[in-house]
Amino acid sequence: MEDLLPDTFWELVVAALVLMAGAVVVEIGFTFDINRWQESKRKWEEKKLRTKCPHATFIKEGDQYGFESTFSIIFGTEWWRCGKCGLETHDIRGSKRMIERFASNRELYRKQENEFIRAHKKLYG
Numbered sequence: 001m002e003d004l005l006p007d008t009f010w011e012l013v014v015a016a017l018v019l020m021a022g023a024v025v026v027e028i029g030f031t032f033d034i035n036r037w038q039e040s041k042r043k044w045e046e047k048k049l050r051t052k053c054p055h056a057t058f059i060k061e062g063d064q065y066g067f068e069s070t071f072s073i074i075f076g077t078e079w080w081r082c083g084k085c086g087l088e089t090h091d092i093r094g095s096k097r098m099i100e101r102f103a104s105n106r107e108l109y110r111k112q113e114n115e116f117i118r119a120h121k122k123l124y125g
């Protein structure tokens with residue numbers, strides 16, 4: 001009986017240590033996954049934001065109005081960057097077509113801009 005006690009004691013200590021180590025590992029794994037999950041969620045929201053962005057801005061002078069691309073060339077490259085959503089692309093032909101469509105249908109731009117603002121609020125508050 002006297003021999004049994006220390007054995008059980010050390011077994012308990014080892015078991016406790018194993019459990020604690022396990023808990024630490026689980027916790028690290030959990031925090032890591034949360035961060036990764038938040039990161040991938042943020043990236044997903046950013047992607048969504050970029051699909052909603054009209055990549056254009058409304059301009060009005062007197063009774064004249066029009067739309068201007070928000071893409072500007074990244075200095076020293078052949079890439080364009082949208083000043084509104086941060087999208088980088090080397091082909092802005094799609095954006096030019098969109099601007100033509102906005103010019104003939106202002107409502108289309110208004111809708112897209114509203115969706116963009118909503119997505120922007122969701123992402124950055």
Ligand SMILES: [Zn+2]
Nearest residue numbers: 053055082085
């Ligand atoms: Zn954009």
